Amino acid sequence: MTADAVPPTQMIVDPRFLQVADRFFRMFRTRQQGGGALAAYLYGEPVLDIWAGWATRDRRWSHDTVALSFSTGKGVASTVLHRLAERGLVKYDDPVAAYWPEFGAAGKEAITIRELMSHRAGLHRVRGLMPGPLDLLDSDAVAKALAAAPPDRRRLSGPGYHAVTYGNLVAEIACRVTGRTFPELVEQELAGPLGLREFWFRVPQNERRHLAPVFPRVNPLPSSWSATARVMSRLPGVRGIAEAGMAEGFDELMRSPSAHDAVMPGWNGVFSARALARMYGALANGGVLDGVRLLKEDTLDQVLEVQTRRRDYVLGIRPNWRLGYHPGWVALREQPLRSIGHYGFGGSGAFADPETGLSIAFVTNRLGSNLTTTIADARFPRLGGDAVSIARRAA
Numbered sequence: 001m002t003a004d005a006v007p008p009t010q011m012i013v014d015p016r017f018l019q020v021a022d023r024f025f026r027m028f029r030t031r032q033q034g035g036g037a038l039a040a041y042l043y044g045e046p047v048l049d050i051w052a053g054w055a056t057r058d059r060r061w062s063h064d065t066v067a068l069s070f071s072t073g074k075g076v077a078s079t080v081l082h083r084l085a086e087r088g089l090v091k092y093d094d095p096v097a098a099y100w101p102e103f104g105a106a107g108k109e110a111i112t113i114r115e116l117m118s119h120r121a122g123l124h125r126v127r128g129l130m131p132g133p134l135d136l137l138d139s140d141a142v143a144k145a146l147a148a149a150p151p152d153r154r155r156l157s158g159p160g161y162h163a164v165t166y167g168n169l170v171a172e173i174a175c176r177v178t179g180r181t182f183p184e185l186v187e188q189e190l191a192g193p194l195g196l197r198e199f200w201f202r203v204p205q206n207e208r209r210h211l212a213p214v215f216p217r218v219n220p221l222p223s224s225w226s227a228t229a230r231v232m233s234r235l236p237g238v239r240g241i242a243e244a245g246m247a248e249g250f251d252e253l254m255r256s257p258s259a260h261d262a263v264m265p266g267w268n269g270v271f272s273a274r275a276l277a278r279m280y281g282a283l284a285n286g287g288v289l290d291g292v293r294l295l296k297e298d299t300l301d302q303v304l305e306v307q308t309r310r311r312d313y314v315l316g317i318r319p320n321w322r323l324g325y326h327p328g329w330v331a332l333r334e335q336p337l338r339s340i341g342h343y344g345f346g347g348s349g350a351f352a353d354p355e356t357g358l359s360i361a362f363v364t365n366r367l368g369s370n371l372t373t374t375i376a377d378a379r380f381p382r383l384g385g386d387a388v389s390i391a392r393r394a395a
Contacts, residue, residue: 009063014047016394020386021050027379028053028061034366035061035212036347037273040387041281042394043357044289048387049274055212055365066198066270067212067365068254070344071163073201073269075351076190077170078117078324078342079279079294080182083189085113086299089177092117092323096169099176106150116169118307118321119159122151124244124314126164127233133249136164137262139182143172158310159321163245167265170324182263190279193292198272199279203260211260211270212365214346218251225251240314267345276350276361280341284352284359304338304354328353328360331378331385349380356391360384 013021017040024038035053039046055065084090090099092114097104103111111121129145130136146165154160162169171182178185183202191199203211223231225246232242253259259268282289287300295303306320319326328339328351341351346367352359360383368377 011051011063012046012049014042016390017048017387020048020383020390023383023386024050025052031057034215034364035065036067036362036364036366037061037065038360038362038383039273039277040358040360041277041284041289042391044281044285046277046281048360049277051273053366061212062210064198064210064272065212066200066203066207066210066272067348067363068214068259069269069271069276069348069363070267070346072271072276072342072344072348072350072363073265073267074166074170075325075340075342076186076199076269076271076276076279077167077174077182077265079283080185080189081113081117081170081174081324082295082299082303084174084177084185086296090173092302096121096173099173100147102144102147105148108151111151113173114307114323115155116173117323119162119166119312119314120155120308121162121169122153122155122160123149123165123169124152124160124162124240125149126245126247126250127229127243129165129247133247133253134258136247136250136253136264137258139168139171139263142168142264146172154313157313159308159312159314159319160240161244161312161314161319162266163241163314164247164250164264164266165244167267171263171265182265190294191275194278194282194289194294196275196278198270199275200270201263201265201268203270208257208260214254214365214367216367218254218345218367225249237316240316244314271361271363273350273361273363276363277359280350280352280359280361283340284354284357286354300354304340325351327351328384328388329381330388331381332388336388343380347377347379349384351384353388353391356388356395358387358391360387 037051040048229246282294287295325340339353343349350361
C-alpha cells in the first residue's frame with residue numbers, strides 16, 4: 001500500500017500498533033497539552049498515521065497540520081548530503097575546503113566532511129556568531145561567518161553538538177557542489193522522489209495557515225532568555241549548551257514568522273509526521289520505499305556506522321554520532337543500536353531502525369518540558385519504545 005492509496009484525511013492504525021496509538025491519544029486530552037501527529041512505517045508499509053489535540057486554542061490538529069520541528073531537520077539535511085555523496089559529488093573523507101574554499105580559514109583546512117557530519121568541526125558556537133538574531137536568517141552571512149571562525153580546540157578530544165550551525169554547514173556544502181538552493185535540493189532529492197508533502201525549511205506562504213505555533217516557552221529557566229543564557233554561559237556543565245543554542249534574542253526568533261522565510265536546516269524545519277516517517281521508512285527498508293531507492297545499501301551501511309563514541313562537550317553525554325544522525329533513543333532497556341534519526345527541541349523527532357524495518361516520526365506544538373534544551377522530552381522515546389517492541393515481535 002502506498003501513501004497515495006490512502007487519502008491523507010483518513011487515519012491509519014494497524015491493529016498491531018493499537019498500544020502505541022492509545023498512548024499517543026492520551027497525550028492530548030486538553031487544550032493545554034496542545035496537539036501532535038504520529039506516523040510509522042514497517043518494512044515500507046504505513047502502519048500508523050494519526051493526529052490529535054489542538055493546533056491553537058480554537059483550532060483542532062488536522063491531517064495537514066504542521067509544526068516547527070527544530071533539530072529534527074538535521075536528519076533531513078544529512079540525508080540530502082548522503083544522496084549527493086552517493087553520486088560522487090562529495091566524499092566523506094575530503095576536506096570541507098575542497099568544496100568550500102573559504103572554509104579553510106582560521107586553521108580549518110584539514111577538517112573533513114566526516115568530521116563535520118559527526119559534530120567534530122568545532123563550530124558549535126552560535127552565541128556571538130552574528131551581530132543580531134535576525135542576522136541568523138541570512139544564510140549567506142552565516143556561512144561567511146562560519147567560514148571565517150576558528151574551530152574550538154575541544155574538537156580534538158571529542159564531538160561538540162552543533163545545535164544551530166550544523167544545518168547551515170551541511171546546506172552550504174550541498175549548494176556549493178550542485179549550484180542549487182537548499183529548498184530546491186530538498187525537493188529534488190527527497191520530497192519529489194518520495195512524494196513528500198509538508199516538508200519544508202522555507203514554508204510557502206500559502207501553506208502557513210497549517211502551522212501550529214509552538215508553546216508555552218522555549219526558555220529552560222524562569223528568568224529572561226538573555227539572563228539565562230548569560231548565567232549558563234559561565235557554568236562549566238552547561239556552558240556548551242548556551243554557546244551552541246542560546247544566541248541573543250533566539251527565543252523570539254523561534255516564534256517569529258520571519259523564521260519561516262529563511263533556510264536554517266539545523267532548527268527551522270517544518271514537517272508533518274507522515275512525511276518524516278516516509279523518508280525514514282526508506283532508510284529502515286534497505287534504502288527503498290514504494291519502489292524508489294533513496295540510498296544504496298552500501299551507503300546506508302556507512303551511514304549506520306558510529307563515527308565517535310567520545311563524550312560530547314556540549315551535551316555532556318556520549319551520543320555515538322553517526323554521519324548526521326544519532327541513534328533512536330527509546331524507553332527500552334535494549335536499545336535499537338543500529339538505528340539512525342534525530343530528535344528536536346521540546347519533543348519532535350524521527351528515526352529508522354533497519355533491524356526491524358521500522359520508521360517512526362512525531363511532531364508536536366507543545367514543548368515538552370521547561371528543562372528541555374537540546375534533546376527531546378520523554379513523550380517520543382516512550383512512543384518509540386512501544387513501537388520498537390511491537391516491531392521486534394513482528395519481525
